[in-house]
Amino acid sequence: MELKPLHIVNAQLVDGDTPRAGSLLVAGGRIAALDPTDIPEGAETVDAKGQWLAPGIIDLGVFATDKPAFHFGGITRAALMPDNGPLDGAGLVERAAKGGKPDLWVHPLAAATKGLEGRELAEIGLMKQAGARAIATGRSRIADSGVMRRVLSYAASLGLVTIIHAEDEGLTAGAVATDGEMATRLGLASAPAVAEAMAIARDLALVEETGAPVHFRQVTTARGLDLIRAAKAKGLPVLCGITPAHLLLSDTAIGDFRTFARLSPPLRSEDDRQACLAAVADGTIDVLASGHDPRGPEDKRLPFAEALPGMAGAETLLALGLGLVRDGHISPGRLFDLLAATPACLLGVDAGRLAVGQEADLILVDADTPWQVDAKKMAAWAGNTPFDGMPVQGRATMMWKGGLRIR
């Protein structure tokens, strides 16, 4: 396909801490120049009208290929968790990788163990050849420490990061909330928040032992974050992420048995939430992701403990991230490190930054226009957002994938 060069002018480029006025040239599907002086003949010009021009969002760890939601949210690449399927064979991975064509990149995360059962190694090497960009333990962790150790060292030998869900299954068995006043008042089975730190502690010991790179997909407690902070100070190859829900909501959101706020890991105490905000600000948290997991009424319109966990997060990710900027927690540049640059690095793809030679996955962001989250009017195939009714600001107004306009 012959693509005309693209010249985006009058933009605020997000290529440093603060957006700056500038323009950008795309040729051959890649970023050819920032602030170009030489514009090729026949280039298409797009006037950004002063909006932010940023790298497309790379959403690390979604549970469904939900294109309308990703496009609404300015997400050009989605790293797909292995749970549906599960993605534990090369054929499945290959098919999943094609699931976004032509207007969305899908990067499958391979199941670390066969059937995600935590017992036998999956064919990680073959899945890598089929397009897997990392491996993941899925919605739960690998309980057997021996298996986990072998998974880590094997994946590391193939140059793949292991993406971990960190909750101790012994402590969380049957639990649907975090220990605290809310769970007690509602009469919900709950687990202590330390279940997360315990799981992280074990895996960090294995990282130290094997040298394998890992990413804890969601770290949501003060004690868990303290462990990550210490591991990073030691120089261990550790990254961690979070979703906006754990930054903006505490367990009071499950009051009245609101199943849209039933998440995994469950929402935490206000103290933990504050610790998460501090960890985003101080650089301990590396990735902000949506955890996109659309669930229809058959999974959510149930008594709380019978409902399945998960939220539709893709559409609100950017707006809630911009809220963190507006509230002074992070800079715009850091927001896009969390949303794009670090995920790209973890997945080993040439995207996620406004730099010459990168794939031209770009979004224009109107950072200020207010809108209201409405569970009944979502682009996602289910509206299970815990932010229903919340006023937010900012959205993606235009998108390109590899220089091709998709919105």
Next chain:
Amino acid sequence: MTSSTIRPASDYPPGGDAFRHRHLTGIAQLTPWEISYVLDAAEEWVDLNRSGAAKHDDRLAGLTIINAFFENSTRTLLSFEIAGKRLGADVVNMHAAQSSVKKGETLIDTAMTLNAMRADAIVIRHASSGAVQLIADKVDCPVLNAGDGRHEHPTQALLDALTIRRRKGRVEGLTIAICGDVLHSRVARSNILALTLLGNEVRIVAPPTLTPPAMERMHVTTFTDMDEGIKDADVVMMLRLQNERMDGAYLPSAREYHALYGLTPKRLEQAKPDAIVMHPGPMNRGVEIDSSIADDADRSTITEQVEMGVAVRMACLDILTRRQRGVPGWN
């Protein structure tokens, strides 16, 4: 001593303002005066129930009450059924626990079905916390919670409060120890809410494995030592211990539980000499409570609680259907 505790009607806001709820889903929604309003109304039904042959009032004649029990129950179901019938209502029982109705969208579907049958009140018991609220949000008639998971069992707390008030002459300023499996108990949660709200000192006495987290936020003190926990208590409220809790996961054995937490005559000496002993039933004699205490009519209020249960449920059914019945002031 009973009539002196009843407040005159002029003490309450007029008409429907005295009880501003369409449903009774939990004690958490109630104010102290609303609790006291229900207790006062129940006193009237205690008198009727004791009045000999004609224990009948027809104020709910023509109304249909459905008891939808998604979890097995004998005494609560029977109590609600008798309460409805004594008020003249047509009472239908649905034993969903024995049918194919288990969970899922079917719960809402079942609710919609009951609604379409134009029930005038629905009484629900369900094994999941929050299930009753879920149904209440979907139907047009009043819903009464007869127990949802570990969450609430409001009529039990109301009947317990009435029993205490009648025995002690008041249900405020008392020291009340709630003992046993608090973690899994909706009776405990509703009672903690009601009794603290009414101004009593509430203590929780339970093994640490059966104590819910964050109890201090519920305004109670927790004890793991039974003797210490019931010391100088006016009321010792025992909870039922389910057999499946004693298989090693939460407790080592029934006999160890009895040794550490069973209410024996010796142990009861720690409480005030005139302390009463309560139990929501059914009892495990010889495990959480000794027979000699359970059968001591001066101490034990167990049968009186059952009696108060019918009266309290009559009061709740009456109050919650006043809007449909067009009672003046209730619209």
